[in-house]
Amino acid sequence: MASLILDVPGWTGHLAGQHVDVRLTADDGYQAERSYSIASPPEDGQQLILTIERLDDGEVSPYLTEELRVGDKLELRGPIGGYFVWEERLGGPLLLIAGGSGIVPLMAMIRHRRAVGSPIPARLLASFRTYEDIIYRDELEREAEAGMALEVIHTLTRTQPPGWTGYSRRIDAELLREVAWPVEQHPLAYICGPTPFVETAAAALLPLGYEPTRIKTERFGPTGGS
Amino acid sequence: MDDTTLDGNAAGGILREIFPFEMTLAEGTCAHCGSTRVVGELTVYKSAMGTVMRCPTCDNVLMRIVSTKGRYWLDMQGVRVLHIKTEP
Numbered sequence: 436m437a438s439l440i441l442d443v444p445g446w447t448g449h450l451a452g453q454h455v456d457v458r459l460t461a462d463d464g465y466q467a468e469r470s471y472s473i474a475s476p477p478e479d480g481q482q483l484i485l486t487i488e489r490l491d492d493g494e495v496s497p498y499l500t501e502e503l504r505v506g507d508k509l510e511l512r513g514p515i516g517g518y519f520v521w522e523e524r525l526g527g528p529l530l531l532i533a534g535g536s537g538i539v540p541l542m543a544m545i546r547h548r549r550a551v552g553s554p555i556p557a558r559l560l561a562s563f564r565t566y567e568d569i570i571y572r573d574e575l576e577r578e579a580e581a582g583m584a585l586e587v588i589h590t591l592t593r594t595q596p597p598g599w600t601g602y603s604r605r606i607d608a609e610l611l612r613e614v615a616w617p618v619e620q621h622p623l624a625y626i627c628g629p630t631p632f633v634e635t636a637a638a639a640l641l642p643l644g645y646e647p648t649r650i651k652t653e654r655f656g657p658t659g660g661s
Numbered sequence: 662m663d664d665t666t667l668d669g670n671a672a673g674g675i676l677r678e679i680f681p682f683e684m685t686l687a688e689g690t691c692a693h694c695g696s697t698r699v700v701g702e703l704t705v706y707k708s709a710m711g712t713v714m715r716c717p718t719c720d721n722v723l724m725r726i727v728s729t730k731g732r733y734w735l736d737m738q739g740v741r742v743l744h745i746k747t748e749p
Binding site: 454456468470512513515516517518519630652653654655 | 666667668669670671673674677678683685686699700701702
């Protein structure tokens with residue numbers, strides 16, 4: 436994983452949860468384009484942070500995470516998306532469910548929530564393979580301890596370090612029953628990750644009484660990051 | 662549903678090139694089963710051949726977009742109505 440900090444002159448702003456398309460053009464004119472979620476909150480102005488997972492067989496991510504140098508220029512299109520976004524007026528409490536790098540747009544929501552000082556409670560359930568794979572661990576830990584009404588719950592699906600007290604399995608209906616806000620609180624759920632992860636999590640919320648219109652989903656391609 | 666399945670958010674970029682509005686919030690009515698969903702909820706497959714959007718209810722192809730040098734091709738026979746909001 437790598438976080439890129441981009442200066443985007445003329446950026447007219449975005450909403451937490453939106454993404455940009457990054458287009459690379461080779462010398463021979465060949466173009467490759469990928470979508471990346473914005474990790475930074477709208478309050479960062481003309482500075483954008485993209486957190487990018489390096490895919491070994493990827494066309495674009497190895498370049499962005501390893502070759503790109505300070506001062507290089509990138510072609511961006513965006514912001515894109517009006518569906519998988521959160522603003523304070525949409526309410527909550529928030530249930531944010533992340534599979535692997537699916538945490539990135541949810542992080543923008545968490546950072547936006549902090550930037551506007553929103554009192555809306557938020558609970559993040561994030562699934563990673565190993566402890567080392569956890570993204571934004573320190574930042575989330577600090578914020579959870581700071582009494583910002585943010586709860587962070589991790590599950591590690593492959594290996595767990597000694598003394599691990601979090602969950603140790605893939606997200607399933609029983610795990611969500613333990614973690615999800617009671618439906619009486621009218622929660623708003625955002626789920627992002629690889630397609631099978633998103634399908635499982637969204638399907639498991641329905642029997643708990645979550646309204647389909649209060650469950651927003653965004654699916655990734657094959658990252659296998661859950 | 663396999664690992665290469667995406668959703669309508671992934672089609673937002675190319676749709677934004679063609680239409681002057683945020684299209685993931687547009688609503689499409691399936692010409693086959695009649696269900697209406699926002700574009701962000703559609704099932705999307707992307708390949709070198711283009712972008713295919715399918716109905717998550719019945720799997721009918723709603724829209725196909727192919728981009729070649731200097732032009733776009735839109736096959737929209739699977740969508741009966743596309744309802745585009747011009748303001749947020």
